[in-house]
């Protein structure tokens with residue numbers, strides 16, 4: 001009888017522990033965890049060429065009138081914000097003159113391309129096209145020590 005209870009307790013603790021670390025891992029997801037796919041960034045690159053490069057340069061290195069979307073200054077701006085914040089910025093304020101005209105999927109693809117040019121790793125799945133889900137992914141300029 002007591003042994004049964006003990007076995008049950010061990011299993012229960014294991015389950016709690018596993019879900020706790022899964023939750024923690026999810027809460028701490030960042031741009032360093034492969035949050036977009038290679039294919040998505042490639043689609044984003046085509047869109048970026050068409051919709052953004054005219055002002056921001058082919059790889060977002062910055063043009064005469066528009067700031068760089070890659071490099072140290074850009075990363076400092078977004079450090080500590082979320083991928084959702086960047087997505088919202090792209091979706092609601094860009095492209096200048098055509099604000100809000102790209103759909104969620106297009107903006108997600110462009111945002112994926114921006115993560116790629118900023119040298120964040122790709123992963124197996126695409127990033128979502130809803131800002132709400134992307135708010136859970138932190139934009140961290142520096143790779144966290146435990147990754």
Ligand code: HEC
Nearest residue numbers: 051052054055065066067074077089090094095096097110
């Ligand atoms: C007609 C020119 C023009 C086009 C096209 C354009 N932008 Fe911009 N963008 C600007 C200017 C000018 C600024 C700086 C003023 C501002 O923040 O609104 C800016 C700022 C930004 C910022 C903020 C940068 C920062 O450091 O906070 C982001 C992000 C951005 N653009 C993304 C995009 C994306 C993605 C596209 C294509 C979908 C795009 N832009 C198309 C002119 C443009």
